[in-house]
Amino acid sequence: MSVVFDAVMLLLLIATAITVARARDLVAAVVKFGLYSLVLCLVWQHRGAPDVAITEAAVGAGVTSVLFLLTIAKTARSERR
Amino acid sequence: MRVFALALVLVVAATMVIGIAGLPPHGDPDGPVHTHVGARYLEQGVAETGLRNLVTAVLLVYRGFDTFLEVVVIFTALVAVLALPSATRQPPQSRDESAAASRRDTDDAVPVSPVVFLVVRLLAPFIAVFALASLYRGHVTPGGGFQSAAIIGAMMIALGLVFGREHAARLVPHGAKAWLQALGPLVFAVVALVGWRLTGAFLGFPADEAAHALREALVVILEVAIAVGGAVILAQLFMALDAPS
Numbered sequence: 001m002s003v004v005f006d007a008v009m010l011l012l013l014i015a016t017a018i019t020v021a022r023a024r025d026l027v028a029a030v031v032k033f034g035l036y037s038l039v040l041c042l043v044w045q046h047r048g049a050p051d052v053a054i055t056e057a058a059v060g061a062g063v064t065s066v067l068f069l070l071t072i073a074k075t076a077r078s079e080r081r
Numbered sequence: 082m083r084v085f086a087l088a089l090v091l092v093v094a095a096t097m098v099i100g101i102a103g104l105p106p107h108g109d110p111d112g113p114v115h116t117h118v119g120a121r122y123l124e125q126g127v128a129e130t131g132l133r134n135l136v137t138a139v140l141l142v143y144r145g146f147d148t149f150l151e152v153v154v155i156f157t158a159l160v161a162v163l164a165l166p167s168a169t170r171q172p173p174q175s176r177d178e179s180a181a182a183s184r185r186d187t188d189d190a191v192p193v194s195p196v197v198f199l200v201v202r203l204l205a206p207f208i209a210v211f212a213l214a215s216l217y218r219g220h221v222t223p224g225g226g227f228q229s230a231a232i233i234g235a236m237m238i239a240l241g242l243v244f245g246r247e248h249a250a251r252l253v254p255h256g257a258k259a260w261l262q263a264l265g266p267l268v269f270a271v272v273a274l275v276g277w278r279l280t281g282a283f284l285g286f287p288a289d290e291a292a293h294a295l296r297e298a299l300v301v302i303l304e305v306a307i308a309v310g311g312a313v314i315l316a317q318l319f320m321a322l323d324a325p326s
Contacts, residue, residue: 045122050223054215055275058231063315066238 002046009043026077030068037061118143130286131293132220132300140225141300145284149273151309152265154191159262159314162321166287193243201243208236220297226304237316246323262317265310272299295322 016036037060038043044053105112115123122139130138140148212232215224241249253261262265276285276299279292286296 022083051225051228053195054224054228058235063231063236063238063319064170066242067318067322074322 005046006043009039009046012039013043024078026072026079027069030065030072033068034061034065035066099210129288130173131296134222134225135221135302136223137220137225137304141303142286142296145273146284148307149266149284151267152269152310153312155311156263156313159317159321162241162318165321198243201239205236205240208232209237212308213234216304219304220300226307227311229304229308230315233308234315237312240318241316241319241323249316250320257314258317261309261313263310264306264313268302268306268310272303287318 020032041053041056126135126138128144132138186271212229216229219225
């Protein structure tokens, strides 16, 4: 069960990472990156690192998303082709 | 170009896979990680530091220099953001201009949904209590200064998003702002000098049994400074980016 959980979570991580890299709309990329952080937070917790999990949830999914969104609001929303 | 990029990715990926294949199995007790200083930390860490949370013991007592510089890195990040011209621009001075500016802000601002407003208002006190609990129990249970800083900082940013930047700015007392931003590095330096005075080593912690209370007090002071300083820095990063340009 533990191995299955790890495998599913790591595959989800890779999948979300690819969708972040492929996103043209930077706001969508930020939202997907928040999802990536959330999955990573579960992985940390499952691997027995609750300290890192708390920080990942607060900083990775919370603070950096807001800072990225504010930066996008000040610059451009889509990547130059 | 595409072929070159693909080749580069394959080479880097192959190097990584070969490197990972050479690592000892995860959790292997005979791995180099667990036979060097790690073994000593696990066997004697609790007795030597008096801290039941070994992560905190390694972070603050055994690896104090790393943590000191980590705090300095966070502070430096804030200094870099504040050095950007748009972050330090003064708000308009005359009343007409500032009225126009605030009208422009409200025009630009998307009204906050009542659901988000209510959820943030309801959750904020609980988030604050959780942060304080993780700080207060940090030397016993998982958590501590950095976790607490991240949680309080995220809460302040959520409040700032919902109530607007004028209200968020009031969360950090204006007069003490500069000192609070530098609280982590400053207190770390003071504790390091106190340790130097007591033990003869920079960032040293008194090791004998009689100094248990003093050692714990130093660790708690460090944790509080990391939490408050880190939270203020996160909030200031948000406010610097949120300022009207």
